[in-house]
Amino acid sequence: MPNDITTDSPVLRVIPRDQHCISRKGISPNALRVLYRLRECGHDAYLVGGAVRDLLVGGNPKDFDLATSATPDEVRALFRNCRVIGRRFRLAHVVFGREIIEVATFRANVDDGSGDRQTHEGGRLLRDNVYGSVEDDAIRRDFTANALYYTIDDFSVRDYVGGFEDVQNRVLRLIGDPETRYREDPVRMLRAVRLAAKLGFRIDDATAAPLHALAPLLAEAAPARLFEECLKMFLSGHAVASFEGLERHGLLRALLPESAAALAANRSGALRRVLIEGLRGTDARVAADEPVSPSFLFALLLWPAYCRTLMSLQAQDVHAADAQRRAADRVTVHQLEAIALPRRFSVPMQEIWLMQSRFGQRQRKRVTRMIAHPRFRAAFDFLLARQAASDDHAEDIAFWREAQLDPDNAIAISSAFEADDEAAAPRRRRRRPRPAQAG
Ligand code: ATP
Ligand code: MG
Numbered sequence: 001m002p003n004d005i006t007t008d009s010p011v012l013r014v015i016p017r018d019q020h021c022i023s024r025k026g027i028s029p030n031a032l033r034v035l036y037r038l039r040e041c042g043h044d045a046y047l048v049g050g051a052v053r054d055l056l057v058g059g060n061p062k063d064f065d066l067a068t069s070a071t072p073d074e075v076r077a078l079f080r081n082c083r084v085i086g087r088r089f090r091l092a093h094v095v096f097g098r099e100i101i102e103v104a105t106f107r108a109n110v111d112d113g114s115g116d117r118q119t120h121e122g123g124r125l126l127r128d129n130v131y132g133s134v135e136d137d138a139i140r141r142d143f144t145a146n147a148l149y150y151t152i153d154d155f156s157v158r159d160y161v162g163g164f165e166d167v168q169n170r171v172l173r174l175i176g177d178p179e180t181r182y183r184e185d186p187v188r189m190l191r192a193v194r195l196a197a198k199l200g201f202r203i204d205d206a207t208a209a210p211l212h213a214l215a216p217l218l219a220e221a222a223p224a225r226l227f228e229e230c231l232k233m234f235l236s237g238h239a240v241a242s243f244e245g246l247e248r249h250g251l252l253r254a255l256l257p258e259s260a261a262a263l264a265a266n267r268s269g270a271l272r273r274v275l276i277e278g279l280r281g282t283d284a285r286v287a288a289d290e291p292v293s294p295s296f297l298f299a300l301l302l303w304p305a306y307c308r309t310l311m312s313l314q315a316q317d318v319h320a321a322d323a324q325r326r327a328a329d330r331v332t333v334h335q336l337e338a339i340a341l342p343r344r345f346s347v348p349m350q351e352i353w354l355m356q357s358r359f360g361q362r363q364r365k366r367v368t369r370m371i372a373h374p375r376f377r378a379a380f381d382f383l384l385a386r387q388a389a390s391d392d393h394a395e396d397i398a399f400w401r402e403a404q405l406d407p408d409n410a411i412a413i414s415s416a417f418e419a420d421d422e423a424a425a426p427r428r429r430r431r432r433p434r435p436a437q438a439g
Helices: 003-008 029-040 050-056 072-078 134-139 163-169 178-184 187-199 211-220 223-234 239-248 257-265 270-287 294-301 303-315 320-338 343-358 364-372 376-390 394-405 407-424
Strands: 013-015 045-048 065-068 082-085 091-096 099-105 117-119 125-128 148-150 157-159
Touching: 029 045, 029 065, 029 072, 029 091, 029 099, 045 050, 050 148, 050 163, 072 082, 072 091, 072 099, 148 163, 157 163, 178 187, 178 211, 187 211, 187 223, 187 239, 223 239, 223 294, 223 320, 239 270, 257 270, 257 303, 257 320, 270 294, 270 303, 270 376, 294 303, 294 343, 294 376, 303 320, 320 343, 343 364, 343 376, 364 376, 364 394, 364 407, 376 394, 394 407
Parallel strands: 065 099
Antiparallel strands: 013 157, 045 065, 045 148, 082 091, 091 099, 117 125, 148 157
8 A cells, every 4th residue: 555645644444343353352451441431431542552463463462552532631630540751752651550551642743833743853753742633643653553543432443554454464564754754763763673573574665665774863863762672672582583684674783883893894703693692592581481681682782892892902912801891891881872771781791791701710719709700690691602603612611510510520520621631732721711702
């Protein structure tokens, strides 16, 4: 369907209950409660966005957002457990214990001159509080799949932008002119890649076409939003697909410039293999409901940048330990400017890197200190990702596996091996802590 038709004159298509698979059983009872209350009080109200999309593809939505004709203050008046949040985008949150139902008032994507909607000269949205009709609300959303409205009046799905057909064809398509929509909010470029990865959708050609050229706009996005988007992209079980999407559409060099440059310069592909292996492990952990940490994630994502910086410092004859510390700091500072990686994550991230060079240690005192380190587990998992990619670390892995169970035995086995080695090759240099190498 040509895109301009969808936005210039949205035409409503109603998909009746017997032609879609959304049942009230799949919807959070609290979201239904809020919907019924809003309707009883005479307001228009729908389930909208990611929840409708995910239910249509048979997924389990993680949150249930509502759209309504009621203003945030009207919503607050109806629910005791409600607070109004946000400045750029005022929203009502109805709170049920740990579940929050987000209720947004229908918004328009037009400038009515009131100052409630402000754009920056590049077309970026700064404030977005002009209320509108449900049609207005549909076309200001990002993708057609995200602009479907489910109503409890007759349990139909209401579609103003061709989203139902796109979901059925598994296509992710921006509403309106793609370039304009990316300029309004460059984070939509990352959302395109993330949602395509998560849903297994194809990005429509016109939606994908501007990505390469507009990638540099990401530098203007708020660092805190980029950080949040990174967590969603890489810690929701679709990290490998998201990473490949970023590469394919030229977004990686805008989001993680130093890592992208290091990957491009690494001809053997070893750095990329570590990263992909690590992300694969992260996806497996999410699938198994095991915890995943932003520190480990960023240690992976910035590992290429760290290795490359480290190698250039070592080439300048900076002493190994000093070079490691300086490389870690340099990469962190550069990346902090672009993505506001909080200190509570960047400090452990650096520890994971710095510990990589200590897996060659075999002295009793150092071994016990290493195992007692709060970051040992993460650093060891990181070594496993490096091993899966290059097979260079088998001896260290065997040693530290044993050392966690019985350090003395691990040391005894290791020195027996060393003695054998030395008997066979007497001039072999003794083991020393090694600098981290690529891979
Ligand atoms: P997720 O599965 O990550 O929750 P989602 O689509 O629900 O995906 P949210 O960030 O929860 O993403 O946003 C809810 C809805 O708000 C979206 O489905 C979309 O309709 C709208 N939306 C979110 N971000 C934007 C944006 N940057 N521009 C336009 N509309 C947006
Ligand atoms: Mg959502």
